Amino acid sequence: MAQLTTSDLIAIRRHLHEYPELAMQEVNTHQYLLSVIKKFNQANLEIRELKELPTALLVYVHGSDPKRTIGYRTDIDALPVTEQTGLPFSSKNPGVMHACGHDIHMTVALGVLNWFSEHQPKDNLIFFFQPAEESQNGGKVAYEKGVFTGKWRPDEFYGLHDNPNLPTGAIGCRMGTLFAGTTEVNVDLIGKSGHAAYPQDANDMVVAAAQFINQVQTIVSRSVNPIEGGVITFGKLEAGTIRNVIAGRARIEGTIRGLTQKMIEHIVMRLKQVANGVATSYGATVNIEFNQGGYLPVENNEALTKRLIAFAKQDPKTQFIETQPAMTGEDFGYLLSKIPGTMFWLGVDDDSPLHAPTLNPKESAIPKGIQSIIRFLEFRQQATD
Numbered sequence: 001m002a003q004l005t006t007s008d009l010i011a012i013r014r015h016l017h018e019y020p021e022l023a024m025q026e027v028n029t030h031q032y033l034l035s036v037i038k039k040f041n042q043a044n045l046e047i048r049e050l051k052e053l054p055t056a057l058l059v060y061v062h063g064s065d066p067k068r069t070i071g072y073r074t075d076i077d078a079l080p081v082t083e084q085t086g087l088p089f090s091s092k093n094p095g096v097m098h099a100c101g102h103d104i105h106m107t108v109a110l111g112v113l114n115w116f117s118e119h120q121p122k123d124n125l126i127f128f129f130q131p132a133e134e135s136q137n138g139g140k141v142a143y144e145k146g147v148f149t150g151k152w153r154p155d156e157f158y159g160l161h162d163n164p165n166l167p168t169g170a171i172g173c174r175m176g177t178l179f180a181g182t183t184e185v186n187v188d189l190i191g192k193s194g195h196a197a198y199p200q201d202a203n204d205m206v207v208a209a210a211q212f213i214n215q216v217q218t219i220v221s222r223s224v225n226p227i228e229g230g231v232i233t234f235g236k237l238e239a240g241t242i243r244n245v246i247a248g249r250a251r252i253e254g255t256i257r258g259l260t261q262k263m264i265e266h267i268v269m270r271l272k273q274v275a276n277g278v279a280t281s282y283g284a285t286v287n288i289e290f291n292q293g294g295y296l297p298v299e300n301n302e303a304l305t306k307r308l309i310a311f312a313k314q315d316p317k318t319q320f321i322e323t324q325p326a327m328t329g330e331d332f333g334y335l336l337s338k339i340p341g342t343m344f345w346l347g348v349d350d351d352s353p354l355h356a357p358t359l360n361p362k363e364s365a366i367p368k369g370i371q372s373i374i375r376f377l378e379f380r381q382q383a384t385d
């Protein structure tokens with residue numbers, strides 16, 4: 001296959017959109033990516049599959065006169081969201097949707113890889129198709145399994161995330177922290193179930209959970225410096241089985257976000273205090289689990305980010321927008337804590353936010369994103385440092 005056309009790219013994106021898969025289950029996505037890449041000019045490519053991380057895929061592009069090895073990462077997983085876009089190419093996998101735009105990310109990565117398979121770069125390039133960004137921190141798992149060793153260790157790493165709030169094709173970035181660090185939190189409140197008519201003989205965990213959730217709202221409003229900010233969101237609450245049986249258990253699952261590790265640790269500490277306080281006052285037992293995994297704050301490397309921003313500002317075909325830090329999480333933060341690099345946004349202009357069942361990114365962002373990234377990687381390879 002020669003150069004992919006825009007309609008090839010749209011067809012690829014729509015196929016990926018129709019068949020989304022959850023974290024670590026991206027078996028068909030992996031096979032599809034592989035089938036597309038195998039049609040590219042293989043002269044300078046080396047494809048690597050991993051027994052230890054079977055849905056991941058790496059592709060090495062051998063440079064003609066390499067001074068460095070540049071990594072480019074895309075995530076490939078989807079979310080447990082039921083699509084409500086009404087699009088003709090809506091998800092065919094019930095309850096699963098590319099509601100975070102990873103279908104766009106993968107297509108952009110394929111477009112850039114396709115270009116460099118036809119136009120050999122000077123530097124070596126590594127494309128990392130990473131499973132499990134939304135949960136289970138695929139980036140950290142890959143790193144810890146030794147995927148980025150020897151010639152497979154990039155000197156610098158780049159990755160993007162789509163952004164519905166930015167104009168189509170615009171590149172957004174900033175020096176320093178781009179995304180928050182996140183920590184997943186699970187709270188189990190255990191009391192005593194009983195008959196709805198005899199509350200005095202039971203210990204109702206629906207009431208305890210309601211109290212806990214309300215009290216937690218005071219952590220960010222009263223214990224966090226408003227200039228620094230923080231987020232606690234509980235996206236899942238489960239308690240009870242039927243209306244007339246008092247619930248003896250409640251489980252609350254959420255996510256904590258902060259722009260620094262210190263802020264995350266502060267919120268974790270206050271959350272434990274509130275949970276233990278509510279449990280004591282309700283005579284309940286509480287179990288709390290925290291899991292940060294690889295979702296460290298996304299810290300952009302100073303020198304590399306300066307260069308990326310300088311490129312984007314002077315490139316007449318790239319619209320650059322300097323963005324604020326976002327409370328979105330990304331396990332690319334873990335990879336950037338090990339390998340210097342930069343994460344940036346690609347504008348996809350949509351009224352629906354990320355993770356919404358109606359998210360419908362503008363597909364015209366795909367060729368624009370590909371062209372900007374190709375030009376950036378070519379610009380990068382001209383530098384002597």
Ligand SMILES: CC(=O)N[C@@H](CCC[C@H](N)C(=O)O)C(=O)O
Binds near residue numbers: 182329
């Ligand atoms: C870009 C994006 O939406 N990322 C996710 C990352 C989730 C991290 C972790 N599983 C958590 O929920 O804390 C996000 O929700 O920001």
